[in-house]
Amino acid sequence: MFVIRCPHCCEVREEEEFSYSGEAFVARPSAPEIESDENWGDYLFMKRNVKGWHWEMWGHSSGCRKFFVVKRNTANHSIGGAWSLTEARKEYDAEEANA
Amino acid sequence: MSDNRMNNRIKHPHSKVNLNKPLSFTFDGKSYQGFAGDTLASALLANGVKVVARSFKYGRPRGIIGAGAEEPNALVQIDTGARTTPDLKATQVELYEGLVAGRTSGWPSLAFDLKSVGGKFSRFMPAGFYYKTFKAPVKMWPIYENIIRRAAGYGKSPIEADTETYDHQHHHVDLLVVGGGATGLLAALLAGRSGVKVLLVDDQSELGGYLLSMPNVKIGGLTAQNWSANIIAELASLPNVTILTRTTAFALHDMNMIQAVELLQDHLPHSARNATQRRERMHRIRATKVVLAAGAFERPLVFGNNDLPGIMTASALTTYINRYGVACGKNAVIMTSNDLAYQGAVDLAAAGVKVTIVDTREHINPEWANRTNKLGIKVYSGYGVSEAIGTSAVQGVKLVKLGALKNIVTGSGPDISCDVLASSGGLSPTVHLFCHDGGRPKWDEARLAFVVSANGRAKDGIFCVGAITGVFALQEGLAKTRITLAEVLTDLDKTIDDSGLALETDEIAVTPARHIFHVPDGKDVHGTIFTRPKAFVDFQNDVAVSDIQLAVRENYRSIEHIKRYTALGFGTDQGKLSNVNGFAIAAEALGKTIPEVGTTTYRPAYTPVSFGALAGAHVGITFEPRRYTAMQATHEAYGAEFEDVGQWIRPWYFAKPGEDIHAAVNRECLATRNSVGMLDASTLGKIDIRGKDVREFLNRIYANAWTQLAVGKCRYGLMLDEAGMVMDDGVTACITDTHFLMTTTSGGAARVMTWLEKWHQTEWPELEVYMTSVTDHWTTAALVGPKSRDVLAKLCTDIDLSKDAFKFMDWRDGTVAGVPARVFRISFSGELAYEVNVDASYGNYVWNELMKAGKEFDITPYGTETMHVLRAEKGFIIVGQDTDGSVTPFDLDMAWAVGMKKPYSFLGKRSLARSDTSRTDRKQLVGLLPEDPNVVLKEGAQLINSSDITPPVPMLGHVTSSYYSAFLGRSIAMGFVIDGIKRRDEEGRNIVYAWAEGKAVKVKIVSSVFVDAEGARHNV
DSSP states (O other), rough: OOOOETTTTTOOOOOOOOEEEEETTTTOOOOGSOOOHHHHHHHHOOOOOSSSEEEEEEEEEETTTTTEEEEETTTTTOEEEEHHHHHHHHHHHHHHHHH | OGGGGGOOBOOTOOOOOOEEEEEEEETTTEEEEEETBBHHHHHHHTTTTOOOOTTTOOOOOOOOOSSTTOSSOOOOEESSSGOEEEEETTOOOBBTTTTEEESSSSSSSOOOTHHHHHHTGGGGGGGHHHHSSSSSGGHHHHHHHHHHHHHOOOOOOOOOOOOOOOEEEEEEEEEEEEEHHHHHHHHHHHHHHHTTOOEOSSSSSTGGGGGGGGGOOOOOEEEHHHHHHHHHHHHOOOEEEEEESSSEEEEEEGEEEEEEEEOTTTTTTTGGOOOOOSSEEEEEEEEEEEEOOOEEEEEOOOTTTTTTTTTHHHHHHHHHTTTBBBBSSEEEEEEESSSSHHHHHHHHTTTOOEEEESSSSSSSHHHHHHHHHTTTEEEEEEEEEEEEEEEEEEEEEEEEEEEESSEEEEEEEEEEOOOOOEOOOOOOEHHHHHHHOOOOOOOEEHHHEEOOOOEEEEETTEOOOGGGGTSOOOOOHHHHHHHHHHHHHHHHHHHOOOOOOOOOOOOOOOOOOOOOBOOOSSSOOTTTTTSSSOOOOTTTEEEEEHHHOOOTTTTTSSHHHHHHHHTTTTTTTTTTHHHHHHHHHHHHHOOOOHHHHOOOOOOOSSSSSOOHHHHHOGGGGGGSOOOOOHHHHHHTTTTTEEEEEEEEEEEEEEEOOTOHHHHHHHHHHHHHHTTTTTEEEETSEEEEEETTTHHHHHHHBBBHHHHHHTBBBBEEEEEETTTTOOEEEEEEEEOOOOOEEEEEETTTHHHHHHHHHHHHHHHHHTSSSSHHHHHHGEEEEESSSSSSSHHHHHHHOSSOSSSSSOOOOEEEEEEEETTEEEEEOOOOSOOOOOEEEEEEHHHHHHHHHHHHHGGGTTEEEEEEHHHHHHHHHTOOTTTTTTOOOOOTTTTOOOOOGOOOOOSOOTHHHHHHTTTTTTSSSSSEEEEEESSSHHHHHHHHTTSSOOOOSOOOOOOOOOEEEEEEEEETTTEEEEEEETHHHHHHHHHHSSSSEEEEEEEEEEEEEEEEOOOOTOOOTTTT
């Protein structure tokens, strides 16, 4: 029962307005046909399932209906930020580069 | 009864009870009198009622121990009929005229409980008794359980429907203060003065907390009552402050979301209750900052026979005398390990009660020694009560001399008679809310308590003040509250204004407490109850010291396991009195320190919450939103029976007088196949999709191809998820080259809309498409049957309805009954059919006009049941009934709906080539014909190879759809069978058995198209 600031509406709203939509940055392979069964299976099913900071997609389902990215700590539900898809990618890449 | 009823009421100068307002009430069938301001507990104690309950396991007589939410024994049944509520704590039930309270335990009566006979043999009923004793034979357990459960449990749930109403209220505040005691009041005032939005909640009827029980303390030179009255008055004058009393904050969730329940009417006599108002209200509070000022409960000391009626906590004894004017006896013994109990002892003595203090400490506070001496109170220092004496109520105590350093018996002491015995083992802070979202309390050895934080700021946005932080002295608590609030207000960009607030008190400085939880008795630890009385830790669950010790001997090590094995801290009080004693006793048995043992997990709810409050207005008709089509009133007038389809309420069938569902459905099916029927298909999801890239978008979303679909044409599409499994289906029409109208299943509309948006926004933002849900904008009347064209022709003259001009799977714009309409020639029944879509505002009108026009053909409206039979006769699937998320198009024998040659790898395509999905011997959907044409298979029946069910029985699949087909004069079904498509065509392998409810039915695997395989019926 946390709150999220929708980066499109620029308002802090209750969790009930949003829908969880899975791990972020799981890109669909551009040429699925040439992927091995194993790679394709990884894309479909193998999620990070981290304990700690998790980059995940949410949709503002009772609001603007935009999808965006939330960085959430799965261990304590604290929220590190919410960005549009494009902005989130930059944040994520910067963090990965520092890691 | 009245002759041996004592009156323990005294005139006390600070009592909150109004002796001019007597109230009559009944408890356990007997009438009593109390006064306005009483709780049920204080009124019962005033009337000398000692036994209020019988214990859970042993049926021992039990009395009132506490004065608030901590009470484990006095669980009562309040009120009768639909309003009856079980297991309320008598200490929290406010008295009103005519209150009817019943016991929740004790059979056949409170005076004599059959279980107490077993209790004499309680050494044979240790922890885990039931599991150890009734474990064999296994088959007998359901019978044992039935008997055991009847002997257990408290109270009765109401059996009538609840006639009361409840609601929810949402709050967004800058600061929530939980607890209206001294520190909570101060916190609310300091915040309120700064202008921030403040909400103060307190569970009692009156603010003040423990100040109500200690009226003789002075704060800033004022009596406690005047001090708090001043603050309450100022709070009331601040428009930015809201105060909710009778409101218990019972849960704290992420990011300062607090749930609290407010009791609005249960304290009023029935005549004063307002039927138009709510009984309870749940508040959902989102607070920028939270100040927890939840206080503490006093824990009793543990000793032999400590559960006798007349034994209570010292703070309860103090509360009853000072707040309610009730002296719980005439001859009191108070045992304590600390200074806290002295104020009550002095107050009680001043009221004329004989008081004896047993202090476990060798050295007592000289100031208290001085004051008790003046009042003639005898103090035994360095002694403990090892055992209470009495049968149905306490009559005396046995004292033992305690070691100066170790908690051992070093000598004997006198026996003292008494009629009330109170004890204080120190305070246990109410850390529950703090711990609900993962916080853990820390053991503070100096204060002998699990505390949250001594530094105010506990974690993000949560601050703690007062007793919850282990600060038990009032003056120190108030001073620290002031410091903490300065910090809170700085966070909120405000400054503190404490002008005119004097916070010094005249308390006596506290001296150290003794580390003692269980008073030793010097007896053999393996003694029986004949030599060694039980010393209870958890009263509500009859958990004794010996049970915890046994659990440790049986090698339970984690406190969480010891809790579950013994039931320590279970029940409605959730161990508010017992937990810390239990942890300490377990620590001793384990040879560990208390912080090494730690605490069990604190979870919501802090106190029990009614289902009514949780549900709020979400009951009955307002349980969830209901969606009706524009034709609802017409359907009702026509006698429809309805069924829920997601949130939609749809006509199920239209029974004529004397018809049951089977007769009605048979009639509707035959009328439709032989002449014309009409279905309200408005609930189908409709998504309007526009933009220059719609075709490409549909190519990627659907399994089949959309590039060639011409304007004016429709196509059936199967939608797959990325795993290749069917997730939705429907017909999509090409309106223009850049405008399509998609239909979805009724239940899948919202999910599909989200699915489309997600793929568009995340993977394919380059596609120019715009999606709008238009489900509610259109109503759809499906005219179905050989006479449908004749009916439509009467109302529609601007569309050429001839076979070749308006072909199957075409759509046309035109006018129907004078209303602009979009007509689709599509069919979910295999019959000639037209789906007439009009603006929802005209839907009911057009439906009625079609009914009139169809009258000469005996037009028959039908509901979802007939729709299902008609589609099953044609082998058409229902996504969600014939599929379950693990079914590929190939499993459905629908390869024709998969465009494997499309250039873009559509959603799910790659997965269809995975080794498991591409197996040819998967479960496949086939038609099923029972050997006996009158037997309708059970949907969900397992399909097996033989009627012999000797294990192992390989499961081949199950029946997904099954109906009686009036048109065919026999039963039909569809279901999944491993390798079903091959088996269907192989004589000898095409027989299976459908097993359900103890019967095997012989079934032949056939094609799922039962009617008109060549499609001649719609091609007219």
